[in-house]
Amino acid sequence: MDSVLTTSDLLDVWERSLNERPLQRAINLLASIHLEASLEQIKALPVGERDIRLMEIREALFGRHLTCVTSCPQCGEKLELALDLAQMRSSEPKPAHLFERMAVEVAGRSSAAFLPYTLTVEDCDIQFRLPNSADMLAIANLPTARQARQTLLERCVQQATQGGRPIAVVDLPDKVVESVSNQMAQNDPQADIQIELSCPACAWQWSAPFDIISTLWIEINAWAIRLLGDVHKIASNYGWCEADILALSPMRRQFYLEQIG
Numbered sequence: 001m002d003s004v005l006t007t008s009d010l011l012d013v014w015e016r017s018l019n020e021r022p023l024q025r026a027i028n029l030l031a032s033i034h035l036e037a038s039l040e041q042i043k044a045l046p047v048g049e050r051d052i053r054l055m056e057i058r059e060a061l062f063g064r065h066l067t068c069v070t071s072c073p074q075c076g077e078k079l080e081l082a083l084d085l086a087q088m089r090s091s092e093p094k095p096a097h098l099f100e101r102m103a104v105e106v107a108g109r110s111s112a113a114f115l116p117y118t119l120t121v122e123d124c125d126i127q128f129r130l131p132n133s134a135d136m137l138a139i140a141n142l143p144t145a146r147q148a149r150q151t152l153l154e155r156c157v158q159q160a161t162q163g164g165r166p167i168a169v170v171d172l173p174d175k176v177v178e179s180v181s182n183q184m185a186q187n188d189p190q191a192d193i194q195i196e197l198s199c200p201a202c203a204w205q206w207s208a209p210f211d212i213i214s215t216l217w218i219e220i221n222a223w224a225i226r227l228l229g230d231v232h233k234i235a236s237n238y239g240w241c242e243a244d245i246l247a248l249s250p251m252r253r254q255f256y257l258e259q260i261g
Contacts, residue, residue, distance in 0.1 A: 005032060007227070007246045010061075014224040017217075023136055026054060026213045029220075033057060043137070046130035048090075048190030054212045055085045062219055070197070074204035079197065088210065090190050116158055117187055121179045124172065127159040128180055130188045153177060156184070233260055 005013070013032045017025040030042050030053060045053070058066075068081045119126045135155050139148040154169045157180065161167060172180075185192060193210040230253055231245045237260050245253065 008243070010220070011224055011227070011246070014220055021140065022213050022217060023133060023140070025217050026050070027133055029057065029216075030054070040134075043134040044132050046132055046188050046191070047136070048130070048188040050133060051193075051212050052089055052190055054216055055089055058212065058216050058219070059085055061223075066215070066219075068215070070208060072197075072199035072202065072204055073206060074199060075202040077199050077201040079199065081195070081197075083195070083210070088193055117183065119180060119183050121176045122173075124160065124162045124167070124176045126157060126172075126176065126180055128157045128184065130184055131156055131191070149181075153180065230257055233257060 009032060013028055017028045020028065027039065027042055030045075030050065031037070031039055033053075034042065042050075064085045066083050066085065068083060070079050070081065071077065072079060116127050116129050119128070131152055135152055138155065139151050142148045142151060150170065153172075157169045157172075159166075160169060160172060162172075193212075194207040195210050196205070197208055198205045227246075231242055234240060234245050234253065234256050235242065238256070248256075
């Protein structure tokens with residue numbers, strides 16, 4: 001854990017993020033790791049690239065293996081899943097100097113500009129980028145899924161022409177919109193990880209999404225509450241301050257807890 005953040009730093013991120021929405025918690029965590037990047041650059045990471053980096057943080061904090069519990073949607077049977085993050089990543093995180101390139105792109109265009117792609121569907125030529133956290137925050141409070149999808153498309157499509165003439169995103173044919181959406185998903189497969197499941201009780205098979213943001217926060221939250229409880233026990237018995245207790249290695253903290261117990 002200390003290879004990524006100090007114990008105090010991670011507690012600070014946890015405390016600051018308690019009242020934030022899940023996505024903002026992930027952004028705060030990434031910003032605390034990538035000190036060379038601005039919040040604007042963090043938010044501009046494509047969703048898949050962001051999630052790969054969150055998986056890397058999870059491995060550093062708690063290891064690559066994790067256990068999840070879910071329920072069969074058919075019969076309600078509880079399933080315990082053993083997952084390996086290394087096998088769930090389609091690629092490794094890009095190096096830190098990626099943010100330097102992003103800074104140039106941000107300065108030259110907009111904070112949302114990142115890795116443009118092109119697609120031709122019938123007589124329409126589309127240039128687009130992959131969705132990122134800034135986009136997700138922008139559509140989070142929209143009242144309908146239709147509005148969210150349209151807003152996301154308008155943010156990500158950088159240029160569109162039909163028959164060589166500019167066309168507004170809202171006027172794109174449904175077939176073109178569907179093709180752009182499908183191409184975005186293909187170009188960023190890490191953005192939507194699906195786990196294939198089979199119920200041992202009723203043999204029902206289904207796919208379930210894996211959400212690294214909520215999974216990692218649940219683990220950090222449990223870790224923080226447990227750690228603060230340990231600090232309370234040690235401080236109550238020895239009279240030491242929180243900073244001194246947090247500076248102890250986990251092994252030493254456990255030793256003192258055992259003496260108290």
